[in-house]
Amino acid sequence: MLLPFLIAGGVGLVLLLVSLVLGDLLDHFEIGDGAISSTALAVGLVVFGAAGALTISIGLDLVWAYVLAAVLAVVAYALSVLAVRSLTRSSDGTPQSAIGLTGVAKSDVSSAGGEVSLDGPGEIERRLAYSDSPIAEGARIRVVEHAGTRVKVAAD
Structure with missing residues (x-):
C-alpha cells in the first residue's frame, strides 16, 4: 500500500535533484509556455509521495490517501509553476557589459x-x-x- 507513494516520492526527489543541477529539463521543449516544468513536476511527485505516505501512516483508508495526495500534489505543482515563472521573469538572463567601468x-x-x-x-x-x-x-x-x-x- 505504501510502495506507490514511496516510488513516486523517490522519482520526484531524483528529478528535483537533476533539475537543480542541470536546470529545467523540459524547458528546452517549449511545452505550454512554461506550464510544464520538470522542477514543478518533481515537487508535485515529492508532495504526492509524502502526503500519501503520511495519510496512510495516520490510518486513513487507501482511497483517501490517493485523493489527498493527488490534491496536494496538484496544488504544489501549480504553486511551483508560478514560482518558476516568477523567477524566470525576474532574471533578465543577459549580463550587463562592464566595458568602460x-x-x-x-x-x-x-x-x-x-x-x-x-x-x-x-x-x-x-x-x-x-x-x-x-x-x-x-x-x-x-x-x-x-x-x-x-x-x-x-x-x-
Missing part, C-alpha cells in the same frame, strides 16, 4: 590574472581580471574588454 585593483593584475572591484551599478563583488601590462594593487583601472566572467583592464 572604472574601479580599483584589489590585487596585482597581470596577464595571468588578478582581482578588481568596479564602481558600477550592481557591482558588489570583486571580479577576476587580467591585463596586458602589470597593474599594481590599489591602482585605478578601467575595463576595456568583457570576456565571460572576467574583465580585461588597463590602468586608468
Whole structure:
C-alpha cells in the first residue's frame, strides 16, 4: 500500500535533484509556455509521495490517501509553476557589459590574472581580471574588454 507513494516520492526527489543541477529539463521543449516544468513536476511527485505516505501512516483508508495526495500534489505543482515563472521573469538572463567601468585593483593584475572591484551599478563583488601590462594593487583601472566572467583592464 505504501510502495506507490514511496516510488513516486523517490522519482520526484531524483528529478528535483537533476533539475537543480542541470536546470529545467523540459524547458528546452517549449511545452505550454512554461506550464510544464520538470522542477514543478518533481515537487508535485515529492508532495504526492509524502502526503500519501503520511495519510496512510495516520490510518486513513487507501482511497483517501490517493485523493489527498493527488490534491496536494496538484496544488504544489501549480504553486511551483508560478514560482518558476516568477523567477524566470525576474532574471533578465543577459549580463550587463562592464566595458568602460572604472574601479580599483584589489590585487596585482597581470596577464595571468588578478582581482578588481568596479564602481558600477550592481557591482558588489570583486571580479577576476587580467591585463596586458602589470597593474599594481590599489591602482585605478578601467575595463576595456568583457570576456565571460572576467574583465580585461588597463590602468586608468
